[in-house]
Amino acid sequence: MIKTENLCKSFGDIKAVNNVSLTITDNSIFGLAGTNGAGKSTLLRMLSGVLKQDSGKIAVDGSEVYENPQKKSDIFFLPDTAYFFQNSTMLDMAKYFAIYYPRYDVGRLEKLADNLGLEKKRKISTFSKGMKRQASMLLGICAGTKYLFCDETFDGLDPVMRQAAKSLLAYEVSEREFTPVIASHNLRELEDICDHVGLLHRGGVLLSKDVEEMKLHIHKVQCVIPDTKDEETLLSELDIMQYEKRLSLLTMVVRGEREEIMAKIQKRNPLFAEAIPLTLEEIFISETEVAGYDIKKLFI
């Protein structure tokens, strides 16, 4: 488990990470969402022990990670711009990583590269941008570390490859002690893979929630209530986070259990009523609006 408490890091006047307290539980896929400059990379660099925090605490399975080589060997960090030695191949890089990471599986790397059609003995410098991303992801997964930090790793992958990468991560989580943390500015990218998502904004955590939990307790509903009194009563009965009325159609984002919400609507004799699935993006927008933030523009 990774736990941070009031973590802060500034670069001159810029507060890159500001009082971040987060918990990343074992064997879950944690999504770190946030716009460009929100502090995701800085946070990952501190969690992996590359950067030292100015103040606050980081505990990776109970220990500080900065200047702690033993802890660092539990962590593999895939930065947004991967670094490969000059003229190196995937196999060269795997052999190099194997010196540092005791559970590095070079044979697995060879197999996975073959499966994905990546030439393991070709110079990585001749790979396309997407191929380099694939290569770095495979190199990271084969490290056998408990933690894998991915900084915008899905960026530049085509949809098929993105799906393959997600499946690979999910498979690893189901097979061994493995906790990937994926930073992305794109909530849609995190939606179908993460168990938990933390949203960073201007260095601070706006939200950190379990994805399933969020989806269970927030719903989008549309209905038409013919009687205005009934409509008023309904609106007062629901815990509404967002509300819009176009002609007679009400569209609402409501907190609560789906059955209870629908039962309340049905009591008001609707001409029409249905629940619509909410995207993670819509949930985050509703949640943060309630907290007084307007993050709509950030994700559009």
Ligand SMILES: Nc1ncnc2c1ncn2[C@@H]1O[C@H](COP(=O)(O)OP(=O)(O)OP(=O)(O)O)[C@@H](O)[C@H]1O
């Ligand atoms: N080495 C540095 N020197 C000065 N400022 C920095 C440095 N690293 C990061 N920053 C600043 O800290 C803030 C957070 O940057 P960071 O790279 O952590 O954001 P990010 O969420 O990863 O952004 P992106 O999605 O664009 O990668 C930004 O304002 C950035 O300019």
